[in-house]
Amino acid sequence: MNPKFTTKTFAIIAVLVCLALAGIVSYYAAGSPDGLNRVAIDKGFDKKERDHAAKDSPLAGYGAKGVDNERLSGGVAGVAGVLVVLVAAGGLGYVVRRKGHDEASEDHETTKA
Numbered sequence: 001m002n003p004k005f006t007t008k009t010f011a012i013i014a015v016l017v018c019l020a021l022a023g024i025v026s027y028y029a030a031g032s033p034d035g036l037n038r039v040a041i042d043k044g045f046d047k048k049e050r051d052h053a054a055k056d057s058p059l060a061g062y063g064a065k066g067v068d069n070e071r072l073s074g075g076v077a078g079v080a081g082v083l084v085v086l087v088a089a090g091g092l093g094y095v096v097r098r099k100g101h102d103e104a105s106e107d108h109e110t111t112k113a
Helices: 007-024 035-043 070-112
Strands: none
Touching: 007 070
């Protein structure tokens, strides 16, 4: 017997993998500067760096405000980021799907008349 692998099952597994990567694997992320930051430091224009408008937000700087452990803070911020993107993408998908469904209903009503 072959178990049924549905789209819903795939989506749930994908979300769990994303949450695991954001929450657990980010714990092992390197703390050294990435390529762009490294170039800025090497070339000396990192001295002109300014704070951005969201510097005091709860998830600024790839960390969660109020979580003292730096690695745990990064994991919490990663999980929060995955959830924000999931909600935004899900909401957008819902709106687009509803709009397409409404337009199909209008087309059906027009062709019936």
